[in-house]
Every structure is written in C-alpha cells, then in structure tokens.
Amino acid sequence: MRILTGVLASSSALLSGVVGSASAACARLAFSRVSYGRAYPSSMPAAACKAAASSSAAADADAGAQKPWLFVGLGNPGRMYKGTRHNVGFEMIDAIAEAERISVSSKQFKAIVGKGLIGDVPVMLAKPQTFMNASGESVGQLVAYFKIPLNQLVVIYDDLDLPFAKLRLLPKGGHGGHNGMRSIIDHLKQSRNFPRLRIGIGRPPEEMGAISFVLRSFSKQEKEELEMTFQRGLQAVRIMVREGFNKSATFVNTPQPLEMLNRCKSPHIASKRRVDY
Numbered sequence: 123m124r125i126l127t128g129v130l131a132s133s134s135a136l137l138s139g140v141v142g143s144a145s146a147a148c149a150r151l152a153f154s155r156v157s158y159g160r161a162y163p164s165s166m167p168a169a170a171c172k173a174a175a176s177s178s179a180a181a182d183a184d185a186g187a188q189k190p191w192l193f194v195g196l197g198n199p200g201r202m203y204k205g206t207r208h209n210v211g212f213e214m215i216d217a218i219a220e221a222e223r224i225s226v227s228s229k230q231f232k233a234i235v236g237k238g239l240i241g242d243v244p245v246m247l248a249k250p251q252t253f254m255n256a257s258g259e260s261v262g263q264l265v266a267y268f269k270i271p272l273n274q275l276v277v278i279y280d281d282l283d284l285p286f287a288k289l290r291l292l293p294k295g296g297h298g299g300h301n302g303m304r305s306i307i308d309h310l311k312q313s314r315n316f317p318r319l320r321i322g323i324g325r326p327p328e329e330m331g332a333i334s335f336v337l338r339s340f341s342k343q344e345k346e347e348l349e350m351t352f353q354r355g356l357q358a359v360r361i362m363v364r365e366g367f368n369k370s371a372t373f374v375n376t377p378q379p380l381e382m383l384n385r386c387k388s389p390h391i392a393s394k395r396r397v398d399y
C-alpha cells in the first residue's frame with residue numbers, strides 16, 4: 123500500500139498541471155467517497171481524473187478513494203429454490219438490503235446487485251443468478267470490474283458443517299465441498315484469500331442425501347430462529363465495514379452466553395466427512 127501510494131504521488135506530480143482542475147472535477151467523487159471503479163466524469167480524460175482521485179486518496183490517508191466492500195450471497199435463481207437451505211446466502215443479502223435501505227434490483231455480470239452505503243462506507247450487495255455451481259462466473263467478473271480488493275469480498279453461504287443457525291466468519295479458507303465456493307475459487311485463479319460468512323444449516327438426517335437436504339425449505343420454527351441469525355449477521359457486516367474484519371470476526375466467532383450453557387447438551391456434528399453440495 124505504501125509503495126503504491128508513493129508511485130501514485132509521483133505520477134500525479136508529473137501531471138500536476140492537469141491535476142489542479144481534475145481535482146475540482148472529481149470533487150463529487152471524493153466527497154461521496156464512493157468509487158465504484160469506472161464512474162469518472164465523462165467530461166475529462168479518465169487518466170487525469172484517476173490520478174487526481176488517487177492523489178487525494180494519498181493525501182487523505184486511506185479514506186479518499188475508498189473501494190467498496192462486496193457482499194455476495196449464494197443461492198439458486200428461480201421460485202423453485204426460494205426459501206431453501208442452499209439459498210440462505212440470498213436471504214442474508216436481503217436482510218442487509220432491507221435494514222440498510224439498499225435496493226438490490228439491477229442486473230450486472232449475471233447477478234442482481236445493489237450499491238449503497240453502510241454508515242459512510244460504500245458497499246455492493248450481489249446475488250449471482252448463474253445457478254450455484256457457476257457462481258464464480260458472476261463473482262469473478264464483479265471483482266475484476268469493480269477492482270474489489272479480495273479482503274473486501276465477503277461470500278455468504280449455507281454450511282452443512284455448522285450447527286443450524288450458527289455463524290462463522292473467517293478471513294480465508296477452502297470450499298469445504300460447497301459448489302458455489304468451489305466455482306468462486308476457480309474463477310479467482312484459485313485464490314482462497316477472501317472472507318466468508320458461513321451460516322449453519324446443520325447436517326441431513328441419516329437417510330437423506332446432502333443435495334436433497336440443501337434443496338429443502340426451512341420449517342416455520344427454523345425460519346424464526348434464522349431471523350435472529352440474520353440480525354446477528356447484519357451486526358457483523360456493520361462492524362466489519364466500520365471497525366474492520368478482525369473486530370467482526372471476534373463478534374461472530376465468540377460463543378454467546380447461551381451457547382456456552384447449551385454446549386454440553388447440543389449434539390456434536392458426528393461426521394466431518396466432506397460431502398459435495
């Protein structure tokens with residue numbers, strides 16, 4: 123980051139004649155602090171504007187050209203899959219969108235996306251419409267186009283290995299058998315270094331296969347329990363963008379008092395055998 127800043131500062135010095143006016147033209151960008159990548163005013167050369175935006179970022183520590191966070195919820199498109207376990211990522215995105223009044227309604231790069239602010243931090247919310255196992259086609263393009271730093275890409279998805287309604291936030295990791303995550307890692311050139319918020323859906327009953335389990339809907343009682351999980355997830359997202367990933371991970375991953383009490387009662391997930399789903 124320091125090296126990058128240095129380079130940008132010296133290249134903008136070369137351009138200083140241009141930069142004076144460029145700064146004014148870019149004021150709107152700097153003020154709103156939203157830099158979604160290519161939203162430069164059309165009246166000026168993109169390069170000059172970019173230099174101006176970057177030099178103001180350098181001057182203003184990291185605050186100026188703030189890159190958005192990209193929160194991606196995984197699921198399958200279509201009515202048939204609505205409300206199923208495999209779509210719990212979509213539901214978490216809907217909960218964030220509603221609470222933060224971000225309209226998630228435009229179609230871009232095979233996803234339904236919405237852009238907005240949480241506090242004064244720019245965020246994008248996305249629900250890939252590719253079908254689960256091709257989610258990476260959408261996510262890879264969103265990340266590349268909007269130049270999202272991988273540590274600000276947060277993928278939200280259903281996890282068979284976590285007890286029902288439990289959340290876990292990790293900075294990186296494998297796909298754990300999840301077809302959506304597998305596709306995303308494939309399309310990020312095998313990088314696994316992006317955060318993920320996993321939502322526990324529990325394990326299928328003995329007689330049921332993983333696929334049929336994840337494509338089943340939640341019961342009424344499960345839905346109620348999940349509402350609390352979504353509220354907690356929303357808190358986690360707010361902490362993440364305002365106070366950083368680590369604070370949020372501590373918030374999410376530290377067992378709650380009730381969990382501690384119930385720990386000896388709750389059935390441990392018996393088999394850690396990996397299943398693909």
Ligand SMILES: *[C@@H]1O[C@H](CO)[C@@H](O)[C@H](O)[C@H]1NC(C)=O
Pocket residue numbers: 253255256
């Ligand atoms: C996704 O799954 C569908 C149906 O199971 C299959 O036809 C398709 O080839 C898969 N696509 C990818 C990218 O794996």
Ligand SMILES: *[C@@H]1O[C@H](CO)[C@@H](O)[C@H](O)[C@H]1NC(C)=O
Pocket residue numbers: 366368
């Ligand atoms: C976050 O936590 C990780 C691992 O615990 C640590 O290496 C890293 O320095 C922390 N980052 C910040 C910004 O505190």
